[in-house]
Every structure is written in structure tokens, then in C-alpha cells.
Amino acid sequence: MRKISTRILLLIFAFLMITVFFMYVLTDYLYERLYVEDTREMMVEVGTKLQTMYTSGKVTDEFIADIEHYANYSNLNIFAVRNPRELSACVPFDIDYETLIGPEERQQLLAGEYVQKIGYEPRFDRKLISVVLPLVDQNRLEGIIYIYFPLVKISELANNEVIFLFVSAFIFLIVISFLIYKGIRHIMRPLSNLQRAVEQMSYGNYGTRVPVHSKDEVGKLSSTFNKMAEAIQQEDEAQKTFLATVSHELRTPISYVKGYSEAIQKNIIPENQKEETIQLIVREANRMERLTNELLQLARMENEQAEITLYPIPLAETLREVQKILTHQAKKKSITLHLDVDDALIIKAEEVKLKQIIINIIENAINYSYEQSKVEITAIENNDHAQITIKDYGIGIPQEDLSHVTERFYRVNKARGRADGGSGLGLSIVEQLLKQLDGKIDITSEVEKGTVVKIMLPLMEE
Numbered sequence: 001m002r003k004i005s006t007r008i009l010l011l012i013f014a015f016l017m018i019t020v021f022f023m024y025v026l027t028d029y030l031y032e033r034l035y036v037e038d039t040r041e042m043m044v045e046v047g048t049k050l051q052t053m054y055t056s057g058k059v060t061d062e063f064i065a066d067i068e069h070y071a072n073y074s075n076l077n078i079f080a081v082r083n084p085r086e087l088s089a090c091v092p093f094d095i096d097y098e099t100l101i102g103p104e105e106r107q108q109l110l111a112g113e114y115v116q117k118i119g120y121e122p123r124f125d126r127k128l129i130s131v132v133l134p135l136v137d138q139n140r141l142e143g144i145i146y147i148y149f150p151l152v153k154i155s156e157l158a159n160n161e162v163i164f165l166f167v168s169a170f171i172f173l174i175v176i177s178f179l180i181y182k183g184i185r186h187i188m189r190p191l192s193n194l195q196r197a198v199e200q201m202s203y204g205n206y207g208t209r210v211p212v213h214s215k216d217e218v219g220k221l222s223s224t225f226n227k228m229a230e231a232i233q234q235e236d237e238a239q240k241t242f243l244a245t246v247s248h249e250l251r252t253p254i255s256y257v258k259g260y261s262e263a264i265q266k267n268i269i270p271e272n273q274k275e276e277t278i279q280l281i282v283r284e285a286n287r288m289e290r291l292t293n294e295l296l297q298l299a300r301m302e303n304e305q306a307e308i309t310l311y312p313i314p315l316a317e318t319l320r321e322v323q324k325i326l327t328h329q330a331k332k333k334s335i336t337l338h339l340d341v342d343d344a345l346i347i348k349a350e351e352v353k354l355k356q357i358i359i360n361i362i363e364n365a366i367n368y369s370y371e372q373s374k375v376e377i378t379a380i381e382n383n384d385h386a387q388i389t390i391k392d393y394g395i396g397i398p399q400e401d402l403s404h405v406t407e408r409f410y411r412v413n414k415a416r417g418r419a420d421g422g423s424g425l426g427l428s429i430v431e432q433l434l435k436q437l438d439g440k441i442d443i444t445s446e447v448e449k450g451t452v453v454k455i456m457l458p459l460m461e462e
Contacts, residue, residue: 008184036118036151039129043147044114046076047133050145054135058082059143067145075149080135082143091148101132101144109134109141118151127151190218194225206233253284308350308436312460315345315379315386322358323377326366334372337362341379346460347386353433354457360426361390361453368451369394381459388455397445405443406431 050070054063059082067080081087087095105115114133121128130148134141193210200208208229210222260277263269269277323339330337347354365375373393380387397405406427434441438458445451 008187012180036129039149039151040116040131043076043129043131043149044116044133046074046078047114047131047145047147050078050080051133051135054143056137057142059135077148079146080143081146084132084144084146087146091146100130105132106141109144110136110139112136121150187218190214190222194222197225197229201229201232206236250288253288256284257281257288308353310348310350310437312346313349313351313354314343315347315388315457316341316343318351318354319358319377319379319388322355322362325359326362329363330366330375333366333369335366335369336374337377338374339377341377342381345379345381345386347457348460349437349439349457353437357430357433357437357439357455358388358390360430361455364426365390365392365394365451365453368392382456384459385456386459388457390453390455391450393450396447396449396451397443398447399445402443402445406441 050067053066059080064080067078071078077091079087079091084101087100100117101109101115108115109132112134114131117130117132118127120126128148128150130146133145133147135143135145190210190213197208197210206229209226212219212222212226260269260281264274264277319339319341323337327337362375362377369375369392376389376391378389378391380389431441434455434457440456442454442456443451444454
């Protein structure tokens with residue numbers, strides 16, 4: 001594939017060739033239109049003035065002598081003759097009378113008009129411009145005034161400056177070539193850096209960055225590449241962390257299931273402990289199942305492209321259903337679920353996802369609350385939104401952990417989380433579900449005093 005720099009050079013060369021051609025055409029035009037035309041007009045003007053010296057009758061020797069006298073002081077070659085055929089004796093080159101004055105030209109002269117001729121003359125090795133003006137009396141051609149002038153060649157017009165022009169042109173080409181080379185290098189340097197960076201990225205070196213030295217299109221492209229590279233690097237690191245965490249989370253239950261299963265198979269475990277061991281295996285299997293289901297749910301939500309249909313839902317009814325579902329789990333720790341909700345609240349949501357959000361948060365509140373305490377659930381209207389508040393009186397969350405609790409696999413109390421089968425994915429799922437419902441979550445907590453979770457969901461417009 002041809003490099004961009006080569007394409008630019010070829011493009012510039014093409015433009016230079018077009019410029020040279022244009023200058024040639026322009027020079028030829030100026031030569032023809034200015035120099036030749038100016039010479040012709042001057043010859044016609046001189047000849048017309050000399051015509052006024054002729055009155056009528058035969059062309060006298062005195063008139064011819066006056067014309068020759070004027071010619072001695074002019075840069076034009078001027079002759080007056082009675083018969084055009086006599087010109088061959090006057091001018092220093094052969095004249096074809098029939099070509100010079102044919103039937104059409106003769107009628108033109110008799111009408112008082114001049115005849116112009118331009119042709120190449122070998123003796124002078126250049127073009128010759130001539131003007132024939134008639135001396136007419138009573139429709140008779142008594143004689144002519146013949147004026148001719150060898151046209152200077154274009155190269156001769158600047159003969160003294162030719163060397164200077166060539167030297168100047170050569171220096172100009174060197175300077176222009178150097179500037180073009182520098183310019184292309186300057187333009188191509190960031191693109192070359194970008195190309196190398198892309199190659200490094202393709203090899204997995206996501207820490208590659210491109211220096212940005214300008215604010216033009218190339219600079220913006222480099223900045224965009226750096227942002228993309230940073231995002232890819234963060235995603236790569238997050239993916240590696242995620243895979244490492246998943247592996248770590250699965251390793252423990254797998255090792256339990258594998259170890260105790262082999263122990264039962266080899267009859268290492270006493271009969272009186274087999275039931276307890278089987279329950280442990282089931283618990284760890286359930287834990288792995290829950291973890292994989294939650295991971296699949298997260299993956300589906302992140303890749304979900306279809307828009308979710310939101311519809312009116314009576315919030316009080318949904319909260320009461322969730323209360324019934326979790327009452328048995330709360331009673332195991334002698335925890336009371338206290339519900340206070342405005343029955344008039346109608347929110348715009350999707351029921352299954354809404355229930356999952358509320359269940360996950362209340363389950364967390366139950367799991368991390370002290371026995372014989374309570375979990376308060378309230379719902380009120382707040383700025384065209386329904387504000388659902390879930391408050392527990394449990395162990396609380398340290399301030400340094402609050403900003404991380406919605407991250408995958410993040411646990412405040414990791415040992416406790418594994419003991420009760422928590423995966424650290426619950427709040428991550430809640431956050432993803434709330435994004436789909438156009439909702440928000442806010443968590444405040446104080447260690448040993450409890451945690452308050454506020455959920456904001458849009459109300460149905462009236």
C-alpha cells in the first residue's frame with residue numbers, strides 16, 4: 001500500500017506540473033495578446049498617420065522619400081511603393097505577391113482597410129508581422145504603405161535575465177522541496193506515532209499512549225485514541241480482576257464440594273457426620289449456582305440492547321408482596337419488617353425488575369442486621385419521584401467502603417459474606433436494574449448503627 005506521504009508528494013508534484021502548464025499558457029497568451037497585439041496596433045497607428053500625408057493622384061517620389069525619411073527615425077521598417085510588386089526590390093526577403101495581396105485583400109485595400117499578415121521568415125528566423133495600408137484615389141489603388149517588424153521571441157524578451165531566472169528557479173525549487181519535506185514530516189509524525197501505537201495495542205500493550213502536540217484534526221485524533229486506549233486498558237484490567245475474582249469465588253466452594261465428596265466416597269467421614277457433610281456440599285453447590293446465575297444476569301443486563309417497556313405499578317402493592325416473601329427469612333433472626341407506604345404512589349417501572357431490586361436490598365439489610373432488631377421500609381413522593389427508603393439497625397458500612405459497595409464482588413466484611421453465601425454481586429445487579437428503570441440509588445451508613453438505602457424511581461405522569 002502506498003504511503004500517505006508518497007501520495008502527498010505526488011499530489012504536490014501534480015499541482016506543480018499544473019502550475020507550470022498554466023504559466024506556459026498564460027505566458028503564451030500574454031505574448032500574443034499584449035506584445036503581438038501592441039506591436040500591430042502601433043504599426044497600424046503609424047501607417048494611418050502616414051496615410052494622411054497622401055492627398056490624391058499618383059504617388060510622387062517626394063511622398064516616397066518622406067516615408068523613407070520617417071523610417072530612418074523609426075524602429076519599424078516602412079516602405080511606400082506605387083506597385084505592390086515592387087516590394088521585392090525593397091525588402092530584404094522574398095515576398096509572394098499573390099499571397100500578400102490576393103483578390104480578397106485587394107478588395108479590402110480598395111475599401112480603405114488595412115491588411116495584416118503574420119508569418120515565419122527564414123532569413124530572420126522568427127515570425128514577421130506586416131501591415132499593408134492602401135493609397136486609394138477614386139477607387140484606384142495608386143500605391144501602398146508597407147510596414148513590417150520582426151517579432152522578438154519569448155526567450156529573447158528576457159534574454160539578459162535568463163541566467164538569473166534559472167538560478168532563481170533552482171533556488172526556489174530547493175527551498176520549496178525542503179519546506180514540503182519538513183511540512184510532510186511534521187504532519188506525518190503524529191500519524192506515524194499513532195500507527196505504531198495501534199500496532200502496540202494490537203499486541204495487547206494497552207498502556208500505549210500517543211503524545212499530543214497540536215489541537216488540529218490530527219491532535220484531536222491522537223487525544224481520542226488516548227482516551228480509547230485508556231478505556232480499553234481499564235476494561236482489560238477490570239476484566240482480569242473480574243476473572244481473577246470469579247476464579248477465587250468459585251475455587252472455595254469447588255474445593256469444598258470436591259474434598260467432602262471424595263471423603264464420603266472413600267468412607268473417611270464417620271457415619272454420624274455424613275449428613276452434616278452432605279448439607280455443606282449442598283450449601284456450597286447452591287452458592288455456586290447462585291453465583292453463576294448472578295453473573296449471567298449481569299452479563300445479560302450489560303449486553304441487553306432492547307428497550308424495556310415501563311408501565312404503571314402500584315408501589316404499595318409491590319412492597320407488601322416483597323414483605324410477605326421475606327418475612328420468613330427475617331423471622332429466622334427475629335427481625336421485624338416494618339412497612340409504611342403511601343398507597344397513592346404509582347410508579348413507572350417493570351414489576352419483575354422492581355421486585356428484584358427491593359428483595360436484594362432488604363435481604364442485605366436482614367443479613368447485616370443484629371438479631372431482634374428491625375428493618376424499616378417507607379415510600380413517599382419526592383419531586384415527581386417515589387422515594388423508597390430501607391433502613392436497618394445493623395453493623396453498618398465504613399465510610400471508606402461506601403463508594404465501592406456497588407462494585408462487583410466487593411464485600412465490606414468478606415469473611416461474613418462467604419459464611420452466609422453472599423457473592424458480592426447483589427448491589428451491582430441492583431445498580432444495573434435501576435439504570436434500566438431510570439432510577440437512582442443513594443447509600444448512607446454509620447458503623448454499628450445501621451445503613452440507610454434510598455431508591456428514587458419516576459412516578460407516572462398524570
